[in-house]
Amino acid sequence: MSVGKRCVVAVLAAALALVGNTPVSAQSPYPTPMAGGVEDDGTDCQVTLPGSFPANSRLPDPFTKIDGQRITTTSDWRCRRAEIKRLAERTIYGEKPAKPSGVTGTVSSTGITVNVSHNGRSASFSASVQLPSGGSGPFPSVIVLGGFGADTATIRAAGAAVISYDPLAVGREGTPRNNKQGAFYSIYGNTSGTGLLAAWSWGASRIIDVIEQSGGSVLRADGVGVTGCSRYGKGAFAVGAFDQRIALTMPIESGSAGAPILRGVATESGAQPLSSAYGEQPWLGDAFSAYTGNPAGLPVDMHEVIGMIAPRGLFIMENPHIDWLGARSGAVSALGGAEIYRALGETANISYWSDVQDGTHCATRSEWRTPLQQSIQRFLLNSGSAPGTIRISSRKPANLAEWRTWTTPNLGGGTPTDPPPDGDCTATVTTNQWPGGFVSTVRVTAGSAALRGWTVSLTLPAGATIVNHWNANRGASSGAVQFTNTPNNGTVPAGGSTEFGYQGTGTGTGVTPACAAT
CATH class of the missing domain: 2.60.40.290 (Immunoglobulin-like)
Structure with a gap:
């Protein structure tokens, strides 16, 4: 059994509790910075994938397009992200389909219902809602995968709602790959090559669809965050990567198939092997079977999936005390992803923290409280500043230079090789x-x-x-x-x-x- 099966997301109970008592006013909605207005902004980008990819033991260059040309401006990143998305779907996750032809539902003060129809098939699922204790809304919200550990009273006092989303209703664990179950597979077929993580992401996107359709009387569609721990941390990471309407992504101890680079996991002592992550549950897409013993053949890696989230808010929390979680590879991934944020001029919007004392899986971390508070306030409540903190544990140190051969351009203009000014x-x-x-x-x-x-x-x-x-x-x-x-x-x-x-x-x-x- 993986560490992921033994977890509850206890961290949110105390960590989100520190958001504070920000007053809520019906006359003062919270415009969310960086969140996209659509699920996928790159659908019009022309992406042609080759039939095969050259092997590369180092991390792929996130700034070099499939045709070999390097991007040079911020506007170039939009279609480069679309390429990374397609590569990740083809080799790691399986396809996350676009919005189905029919999505309806309801939003109330206690729950969300989602009804989906597409190509003559239909499915439904629901999520529970806990509103803030004061104010009249509409409110920002945090989607908690698995619904574990959220201190709803404190979150409501801070002005944010909690959406408890059961991803297993959308993609069930414990099923064979040729007979996957859940709302997603009721629509797209139980032999779909799409893994559970992409299916869970699809389900979260449908929740946001319904919130958008509701007219914003209860919840705001432009102020949504997502979090989860262990296997639900893997899911939260995918949700944030594949839907640009997510303003803040907070994966916790996500392990193999989560934030850590796959090339690193394969070499990190004690980390869950790629074959185990693939075989334990159908989390990853069926096509990933070709790479469990050959991660160098992947044309993409998780630092670039982090780039799919950029420049939106991201706070990765990891545990260096459990080797199975691959925290060294997670730190490398965060450092590589941070280079994408740096190229886009938004370094403060990514935080990574593995420097914690308590080694219990999915435990409450006092070290995470302040940066988590700052992240929620910045990206969901539009108050204060993002933490922009990289804290790597000495137990699992990381050196990006060992994994990359590429440099980081300045996509915002100026001379790419010019370093930022020195500070004190x-x-x-x-x-x-x-x-x-x-x-x-x-x-x-x-x-x-x-x-x-x-x-x-x-x-x-x-x-x-x-x-x-x-x-x-x-x-x-x-x-x-x-x-x-x-x-x-x-x-x-x-x-x-x-x-x-x-x-x-x-x-x-x-x-x-x-x-x-x-």
Whole structure:
């Protein structure tokens, strides 16, 4: 049994509780930034897929089109995203069909009904709704896959509704690939090659269709977020990638077939093998069987699926304590996806956090509370600023440079090779001292401008010697010591932070670090 079967999404109960008591006013709707007005903005893009693809052990270049030409402007990304979508459907997920010919339903203060008809077939499913405790709406909402763990009272006090969506009603687990069940397969056939993740995404899109048709009297269609943990984290990731009306995507501990790069999962010790993720449940499309032992043959990988979400809000939460979840590959994926956000000029809209202490699967994480609060307020309530935080655990460090051969263009104009301006930075140190030794954690925080590199200088007490360090490059082992960023943590958004650490013998307290941008 996978870790995914043992989970409930307990994290949302406390994490979303911190959104606060934002007052709701019927006269003040919340326009959501970055969410698209349509499910798929690239349907008019001409995409022709070749019959075969060259093998590539590194991550594919998200900025190079199928015809070999590199994109150069922000407007080019629209049809490049359409190419990535088609590639992901063909090799990973199976096709997510466009909106069916008939979608009707109702939205009330307690539930949503969805009725679908297409090509003479029909299916129905429903979702429950919990509205905020105050105000008269219309309200933004969070779709919770599986309906687990949401603190509905706190979410309502914050001004957002909770939509509890049972994806198993749309694509059932425990079925063979040649006899898939659920509302999706009632419409498109039980032998469809589309996997459950794409089917679950299709179902979430139909919920948004009904919200749109309702006229916005109860819920707003332009303020929808999605979340889930473990297998439902895989689903939440797919929902956000395949529907541009999702303003904020929040996958939690999604593991293989979720956010982590597939090429990395295949090499990461202890991570769920691709063959296992494919065989455990029909989550992935049938065509993925050709790649379970050959991920280098994939023309696309999950960093580009992250790019399908860009520049909308994304907060990836991962657990580095359980090898099965492939957090190292998740960190690489986030770093690769963040390069797409950077090229589009929206680095603050992506956050990744695996630096957590509690190793329990789908547990509440105190470390996630503030960035999760900021993400919800920014993308669903249009208040405050996005966190733009990349926090990678030293347990599962990642180095994007090992996985890519491509560079990141500046799609917004100017000279692509021009780096962003240097910013200022500060450094603080926390030391855990014991007789004869210590461990120190240093946090580097950017000032009003982003960093593209940093150096931290400090002087150790007499007799102290560093014997180990992580998430930084180090010069000396004693006395005056300098630490510099690694390739994966040199870029820090304005106001954002990153951490590194070191272990030593002797006394490590009383250190005052100094930070300089490089």
